[in-house]
Amino acid sequence: MVDRGATPAAVPAGSVPDDWPARPERCAALNRVGTFDWDLVSGRLHLDGTALDVLGVPPGRFEGRIGDLAGRLPRADASGLDALVSRALKDGSETYGAYYRVRQADESLRWTYTQGRIRRDDQGRPFRIVGIVRDATVELEAAGPRAADPEARDTTTVVETLTAALAHARTVQDVIDFFKDSQAVQHIGCDLLVLGLVESGRIHLVAEGPEEHYIPGTRYTRIDDAFPMSEVVRTMAPRFIESREDFAASYPWLWENIEDIGISCAAYLPLIAQARPIGALGLLYRGTRGFTQQERNLFIALSSSLAQAIARAMLFDQEHDLAEGLQQAMLPRRIPDVPGAQIAVRYRAARMGRDIGGDWYDVIPLPGGRVGAVIGDVQGHDTHAAAVMGQLRIVLRAYASEGHAPATIMARASSFLHELDTDRFATCSYAEADLSTGVVQLVRAGHIDPLLRHADGTARRLPVAGGLPLGLSAEFGRLDYPVTTVELDPGETLLMFTDGLVEQPGADLDEGMQYLTGLVGEGPYDLHELADRLCDVIQERVGEDDMAVLLLRRQGSAARHGGRLQQHIAPADPEALSAGRHMIRAAVRAWGARERSDEIELVADELVTNALLHTDGAAVVTIRMLTGPERRLRVEVEDRSSALPRRREPGESGVSGRGLLLVDRLADVWGVESRGTGKSVWCEFVVPGRHELAEPEAAPDPAPDPAPDPASA
Template sequence: MRTEEVLAAIATGLWRWDNTARTVSLDAEAARLLGMPAEPGDYEESAVRSRFHPVDWNEVYGVVNLAVAEGTLAEARLRIVDERGRVLRTVRSRSKPVVPEDRGTEGYLLMGTLQEVAEARPGLGGPHAAITRDWRRSREAFLLDAGRALAEARSTEEVLRVAGSLSMPGFSPDGLAVFGSAGERLTIIGHHGHAAGDEEPFTDMPLETDYPAAEVVRTGRAIYLPSPEEYRRRYPTTWPLARRFGRRSWAFLPLVSSGRVMGAWMAGFRHPVGFSPDERAVLSTVARMLAQALARAGAAETERELSLGLQRSMMPSLGPDIPGMTVAARYVPTGGGLQVGGDWYDMIPLPNGRIALAIGDVQGHDVRAAGLMGQLRIALRAYASEGHRPDAVLARASRFLAGLTDAYEGAAADGDPAPRFATCLYAEVDPETGSLDIARAGHLDPVLIGVDGTAVIRQTAGGLPLGIEADSDYPTTRVVLEPGETIMLCTDGLIETGGHDMATGWDRLRPVLEEPTDDLEGMADALVQAVHGPGSHYTTGPLADRREDDIAVLVLRRESSATPRAPRRRSVLTIAQAEPERIAVARQLMRELLHDWRDPEQVDSAVLMVSEMATNVLVHTDGDALMVAEVSGERGRRRLRVEAADTSDELPHKRRPGEMASSGRGLMLMEMLADAWGVDPRGEGKSTWFELHESPEREEAADAAGWSEAERTAQAEKAAQAEKAQVEKAVD
């Protein structure tokens, strides 16, 4: 009797499925079971596929792919339907995928059997039918829940926690481990159901080790070990490492993402598991979902690290303390993408001893916006450090940004619209007077909070956003902070987030600004929390994750002083090139300014240095000299500061003049006579300055000696002549 006849007698048919040719060969019994004429024949795949219930076809397709990947038998129960979709019978398919050598990894032959199984009729279902239906329902529900939970996990730690909490239908593992690979080494990404330190032997294992997880990473094929005996037989070298955990069955499955084996997943069971085709299908599906979740979490963590790195590199920390002032700042990135954008703030020390504050917003919330912001911020710092006034700083920054965006115009063909602009507010702060010289490029006006708590928007003159036109004018507005007053600078993300416009957004912030507080850091926090509420992503504190726009906030307060302000005198004089005789006027103004200075020798020194500074400007430049002299402080402890500004960019140099030289002594005189001096770039030109500090020591000595006024005058003249002789000797 032939084999086909024996199989037909027990309602079993043979089939052969060629997935490359898309054909299926059936013997007579297999054809009958599929509802076709009971005779051998070759059929198109589509004709055979139409005989399977659609749900079962999807299931068997996954089972076959799993068997091909693992090199195991494919087993499934399938419902056979007629042309109208009515179920005729249920068959069990058992087949073995064979991959011919000439077909590579894509093509295979599936050869196996079809056997009719008794399926209970509706209303007469037996225990086996009920168990099968319950298993399928619970499996589908489990996979749906597992997929949803893993898809929502946002970090590797969350993925491992979700994987450890999965309760598989009927065979939940009591422990799991996720392995990765680094070079030729096996690593542990995480584990669950193990004590601390249990992972030590597996943390740095060579991939060539005779260990199931290492073999899975090498080959990409799952390994099922249903018993300790099977484990010991197949992996005798590493069996002692697994024996101490007291488990009875193990499954090691590859974690595959984008066609690459990224690691392995181990599920361990304290009860024996036979790893039926259904159980293997569940484990394989979970492994695929776990791999995808780990890949997403890894990409998200890399993205967050990149975001934090960009923020750390681009956002400055506030510089040294400003005497008599307090400053606080916040930067909050947008909640989407890399969490970087175009908003920024900065605090810049200036050559003249003042401080510049800058705040701005480059159009966009992407990497390009962040890159342009970084370049623009560096350019602003450079222009400010050169000593330019606020209007000149913004004019140069606009020209700089226009040049950058012009270079991007060719990028539009690559899908990136060009060009972009930026808004900015730049303020030069004088800590001594509390004045802010503000230039504004399309940015929001500042908000001034008075000592009584009243907050008002301070209108300032402004120009076009940076980068719109290469040559733009930016008028300057002076705002003076009285002791106890506060000024707030911000970007539009603080105002317009949450569907608000400028008016309603301002109404939302006004109560926060007008709340009395001595804590400027607390005010900065409260401003951001008023928009988003407490959360987790401040630069210097918490903030909620979902944000529509970047936020930058800068708050400056002039501290109140219990002592009255020291008296101050100031004199300004312009000496034109055609009026050198006004140098004598400058000398006379200096003597009048210092009419009550205690040390006459210092008065003579100041007059001499003023004369030298003014003469140098008229002789060595083509422009006029602007002389500014200021006396500040309490009597006996005062400070004189004199500046001579000109339009020449050429810096002076110390020289050693010869005996008959008519010039070259100015800087040497200042070095000898001044308590401090220097030369600062000032935009279109420079400023040469010196300082003298009043000392009461000589006057106090005269008082102690009981000198008369005539004796004091004579002693001062004698000291002046001696000092003059010493200077002339040093110069010679």
């Protein structure tokens, strides 16, 4: 019977160390157990000295961020650990634990174990993780050699790794790039790998690793050759080689070339999609071992998943080629040379999705030294969007070439899109630039404002009044599009673009515009280099939209030569007619054409009068100065009648018919241009340059007549 009241036996003196019992910190350090504290709100991570040692991180290279550990774990282990922690944070778990490998300074891998306890607030949101990190090499060695071997093949990890990689692969090249990665064999857990795809009755070896073990003569092989990849493609059944003797007897030529590598077993898997072979995957291993039934089943599941991924990628490539060809056919093949302007255009497909969309640009040469510039974006990212884009581009070009005003062009394009009976709408901006005067008329249909870069390199956003997107304005009966007029000086550049250039998921549009404005201001002066710079910088950002950009720079000297003035004159409006005459008289004098002012005013008055008398609508008179080898003053009178004027002889007693005779005699050149439903009658006068306008020196006053000589009287 035990005497519960007896005192414990005394410990002999001198047998108790001074530091007994050991403090928790010492116990943890001796057993290579470190601690960590991760603040999820601020992102700060604390690792004690033992944890840094276990993870192989030099203390001087750790600054308290989770990103400082990047590259310490193999990709597969890092992905698995991230998935585990994310799942624990989302499902309400209080703890998690995981084994993973850590890369040491000598590139060797060491097993490590991490356990963390998740702290949550009153609403259940995680805000902190406190845990331990310890060396797991000893315990895994006790569990068996395969568990402790960093290079051992964990088939479950292989499947998870490949599944994660293939989930992000869109094209066949994406799949090939994964297997071409120098770390691919390490991710999969094998020593060598080969991937072949069936092409035109042959097997094309598209990836092998490591590359130094490539065997010449195996890049293309026939399906009936004596190779394991050919065999699994022919039979559509996996081939497991479990010994060196089996390898040598079944494939002697191949064995002679790989015998020195130390390969002893391999698994060759057919890639079958829609009941036909599309390729084969070979996984080769060193060391004597076999394949369990569970491993064989996992390998078969792996080959099935890989085959489906490649089949999807092949279909994607086919659709992409079709869509890309359609879009390239819809975009203009070349940009015309426009005298007085330098133009650069660029298009970049989206980095996600089908790489196809409805973004487009166009440049339309117009009569009278003018040019139309279009930028637009049809809703959607598919072949339907590309098809609608092509139709819109054609009708916009047609309306502009017919001579319609910018607002009319946009209204008619909106009506056309609405009549297509499609569920798509489009945003668009149209600019009509007179390169001789620099006057630019801008119309915007739900699109982003353009930018203006000055000759000194500074850039700013150009506010443009806008209407509803094309298609929507017709549906709601709001076809009025305001026109914004600006002047483009020589050396200045107009930048028109789609939203893919400035928009980014989760970011504000104004921030994107400010970033782009700064980028343009700091960019090179050369227009094509600037366009390339914009595309290169924007392409580094992750976006889901394609992008089109059009840059229009007015060329010429910085000196200003005249301008452009316009007056709308309605029938039975004497005040407007008087204002038009006053405008012409003031412009003629201001632009240094006084020597021909009577001729210009008389001809302009005749053209305006004819338009008001012989048509039912109003007239628009425009006067501008054209620069070039010689200065020319141009007068245009536009009306809505399609009937062309006709010169005729009036007769001796006729009181009419002399108008065009007068125009023909006084103007240096004249003509008529179609303006869609109307026309424009124009004439030009050569005027002297400003250096020729100096007043001649006044002649000296004549000497007074001498007084009469009385003697001569």
